[in-house]
Amino acid sequence: MRDADASPDEVDVGRIFREESGRSVAALIRVFGDIDVAEDAVQEAFAVALRKWPGDGLPPNPGGWITTTARNLAIDRLRRESRGRELLGDVAVLSPATRDPRASEEVGPCTTTGFG
Numbered sequence: 358m359r360d361a362d363a364s365p366d367e368v369d370v371g372r373i374f375r376e377e378s379g380r381s382v383a384a385l386i387r388v389f390g391d392i393d394v395a396e397d398a399v400q401e402a403f404a405v406a407l408r409k410w411p412g413d414g415l416p417p418n419p420g421g422w423i424t425t426t427a428r429n430l431a432i433d434r435l436r437r438e439s440r441g442r443e444l445l446g447d448v449a450v451l452s453p454a455t456r457d458p459r460a461s462e463e464v465g466p467c468t469t470t471g472f473g
Contacts, residue, residue, distance in 0.1 A: 402430060
C-alpha cells in the first residue's frame with residue numbers, strides 16, 4: 358500500500374489476495390472438508406473486502422479478516438443449502454405426485470352425450 362493512512366484500492370486487495378488466499382482456502386478445507394466450498398467462500402470474502410475496505414480501511418490483520426469472513430460466508434451457505442433441502446423434502450411430501458399409486462386416479466371429462 359502507498360501510505361499507512363491511504364484507503365486500500367483494487368491493487369492492494371489483489372496483492373493481499375495473492376498473499377493470503379492460499380492460506381485461507383487451506384484453513385477452510387480443513388474446517389469444511391470441501392475445496393469448492395472453501396474456494397467459493399474465499400472469493401466471496403474478497404468481493405466483500407473490495408466493497409468494504411476502501412471506505413473502512415484495511416483491518417489490522419487482512420488475512421485473518423478474509424479467513425473469518427469466508428468461514429462465516431461458508432457456514433451461511435451451508436445452512437441455506439441444508440434448509441433448502443429440508444423445504445424441498447417438505448414439498449415432496451405434500452406434492453400430489455407422491456400420492457399412493459393405489460389411490461383412485463383422476464378421470465377425464467365425460468364423453469357420453471346423455472344420461473340414461
